[in-house]
Amino acid sequence: MVNIDGYHLTLEDVVHVARHEEKVFLAAEGQQAVQRSNEWLKSILNSNQPYYGINTGFGIFADKHIPFEESARLSRN
Numbered sequence: 001m002v003n004i005d006g007y008h009l010t011l012e013d014v015v016h017v018a019r020h021e022e023k024v025f026l027a028a029e030g031q032q033a034v035q036r037s038n039e040w041l042k043s044i045l046n047s048n049q050p051y052y053g054i055n056t057g058f059g060i061f062a063d064k065h066i067p068f069e070e071s072a073r074l075s076r077n
Contacts, residue, residue, distance in 0.1 A: 001022065001023045001024070001025050002016060002017055002022050002023070002024050002025070003025050003027055004024055004025065004026045004027060004030045005027040005029040005030050006027075006029050006030045006033040007029070041054070045068045045071050046068060048065075050063075050065065054071075055068075055071065057074075
């Protein structure tokens with residue numbers, strides 16, 4: 001089993017999961033890191049400060065602000 005803690009993931013671990021269907025366990029440290037990242041992302045999406053590719057377009061559209069309501073569509077595209 002590959003233990004995801006946010007610090008020790010190796011390329012070999014990724015290969016085992018992707019090619020050999022190795023099971024994955026998300027440790028408490030990994031869960032906390034995901035939560036912190038999610039809170040940070042939400043704060044960006046609710047701010048007016050531009051962050052390239054998160055609440056702005058890409059390339060020539062980098063100066064175009066993407067409203068929070070359209071952020072899921074931006075991510076999917």
